[in-house]
Amino acid sequence: MYPASFEYHSPTTVKDALGLMGKLGDDAKLLAGGHSLIPMMKLRLAQPKHLIDLRNVPGLKGVKEDGGTIVIGAMTTWYELETNAIVKAKCPIVSETASIVGDPAVRNLGTIGGGLAHADPAADMPATAIACNFEMVCEGPKGRRTVKVDEWFQGLMSTALKEDEILVEVRVPALAKGxxxxxxxxxxxxxxxxxxxxxxxxxxxxxxxxxxxxxxxxxxxxxxxxxxxxxxxxxxxxxxxxxxxxxxxxxxxxxxxxxxxxxxxxxxxxxxxxxxxxxxxxxxxxxxx
Ligand SMILES: Cc1cc2nc3c(=O)[nH]c(=O)nc-3n(C[C@H](O)[C@H](O)[C@H](O)COP(=O)(O)OP(=O)(O)OC[C@H]3O[C@@H](n4cnc5c(N)ncnc54)[C@H](O)[C@@H]3O)c2cc1C
Known part of the structure; x- marks a missing residue:
């Protein structure tokens, strides 16, 4: 089935994406890898009038280290997590979890930010997020805030992310020795x-x-x-x-x-x-x- 028609937006900064969200309100949805949202749109379980694509926003993708913390951009794909040298060395369970999400097509497009924001009850990374004590960094019109994983998952496909916020990065403590x-x-x-x-x-x-x-x-x-x-x-x-x-x-x-x-x-x-x-x-x- 085809999705209902929608208008496509491709901002190039988080600020512009937040601006569009503010202007379009409930009629808009963020698009990441599309592997949860597009199937829902095809089934008409979601019918957003506007899609705000995050794929052309630089800075939302990739992995870096900040002291003992691994900082993962929300738009980093499962495949990138599976193969990233920092993640494999410092917190290999994250690579292990990403490596068994769906199939290669899903892993090449699906993102950690999309997965944690969507909060499917059968998704893999939420279990690892809890065990590893992830922190989610959300950006909204008033700036950034950090949410600990124990407050993140609130119910069926529901998280602590506010409607006017974007999940921009995930902070993962490196595993300690022993x-x-x-x-x-x-x-x-x-x-x-x-x-x-x-x-x-x-x-x-x-x-x-x-x-x-x-x-x-x-x-x-x-x-x-x-x-x-x-x-x-x-x-x-x-x-x-x-x-x-x-x-x-x-x-x-x-x-x-x-x-x-x-x-x-x-x-x-x-x-x-x-x-x-x-x-x-x-x-x-x-x-x-
Ligand atoms: C055939 C198939 C098999 C799959 N198997 C598995 C599996 O075994 N294990 C598993 O865990 N998952 C599985 N998935 C789901 C897959 O991992 C999805 O990619 C993932 O759940 C959502 O990520 P996405 O980047 O595709 O998000 P999208 O589909 O683009 O978005 C999902 C939702 O999150 C919101 N969103 C996306 N990014 C952000 C952001 N940065 N900030 C705020 N909101 C955001 C969107 O608005 C949307 O509501 C499967 C999917 C398919 C189609």
Whole structure:
């Protein structure tokens, strides 16, 4: 199906894009990689009268370092994250997550900013964003503000981004020494979206005891959430000890508002949360050493 007709705008600065948003209001939508918005327009689930394309705004794309933080432009594609040397060296779980989003066509056009702004409940990066404590930098008419990931995902496809703001960059703390991270998902066989996906970032004291655990879960409910039960269950535990990871992973669905859908029942998806929590924590702990 073709989308309803719309007017196309191609600003070349964030200021001009914000100006257009202010002028056009609710009738306009930002366009990034288009791999979520255009399918919705084709299905007439979205019918914006104006599209404001961010692809010709320089400065919104690319990766740089700022001390111990990786700064990722919102228009950076999944493929660029998968292959970027800084991301691979400093926070490889972000490359790992990007590398299993959809298929090559999706990864070549889809962007981290689009993915985090769209907040699809089955998207991959939200789990990793929670586990890695991303910060989202939003720019609006009154300037910039930073939102911590724990305040970002607010509900089904809803975030802390205000209607007059653009997500301009994502700040990712580099993984500290002695920290390992992994993202694993049970993918939908057609779209590759996560039926359930779990990201784990595990720090150890060098002798196998978990000093810090940060776990994000996607796919199971209406939004990605922090698995606080698993985090608490791992903290201070010797991860080589019999059943330590298994016991903590049993809390994989705690605090997750698990929803039944065409992919599975509440029980099945809660089971996947526990299974993938165990697998992701095991992989992250192994990488932590
Ligand atoms: C066949 C297929 C398979 C897919 N499989 C997966 C998968 O396995 N895992 C996964 O995570 N995703 C998957 N996706 C989604 C894909 O990753 C999208 O690219 C992504 O969700 C949205 O990014 P985008 O750049 O395409 O955004 P767009 O579609 O351009 O925009 C999405 C929404 O975000 C808004 N927006 C975009 N950029 C900004 C910004 N900088 N500031 C504020 N608002 C903004 C837009 O206005 C729009 O509302 C799949 C998509 C398709 C079509």
């Amino acid at each position: 920290t390992g991270a992994a993202y694993l998902k049970f993918p939908h066989p057609a779209s590759r979206f996560a039926i359930v996906g779990v990201a784990a970032v595990i720090s150890t004291d060098g002798k196998g005891t978990c000093s810090k655990a940060s776990i994000g879960v996607t796919g199971a409910g209406t939004k990605a959430v922090r698995a606080k039960g698993v985090e608490a269950g791992l903290s201070g535990k010797n991860l080589a000890g019999a059943g330590a990871i298994e016991a903590a992973a049993q809390k994989g669905a705690e605090g997750v508002d698990v929803q039944a859908d065409l992919q599975g029942s509440v029980e099945y998806k809660a089971h996947l949360c526990r299974v993938f929590a165990k697998r992701a924590v095991e992989a992250a702990a192994k990488r932590a050493g």
